[in-house]
Amino acid sequence: MTGEVFVISVTGEMSAALREQFDDLDVTIGHGVSRVRVVCPDSSVLHGVLNRIDGLGLELIDVRPMGTTPGEDRLRPDPDL
DSSP states (O other): OOSEEEEEEEESOOOHHHHHTTTTSEEEEETTEEEEEEEESSHHHHHHHHHHHHHTTOOEEEEEEEEEOOOHHHHSOOTTO
16 A cells, blocks of 8 residues: 555554454554554545554544655566666
């Protein structure tokens, strides 16, 4: 999937049960913070994850843009080379 990459940080280290709510995303935990990495092909994906965080009662620390993922065309060799 291509799109803009965001890392969302929330307070606390998510339990296994909470991590299951984000099993479709990359979750890292450490030092009292949980981070969720999400690739957003459009803004609705980011808003959906933020709504999920809010609905679970997690305390949002920040949302950081990390750039974009390379498109599939960039991953394929150039046929003219």
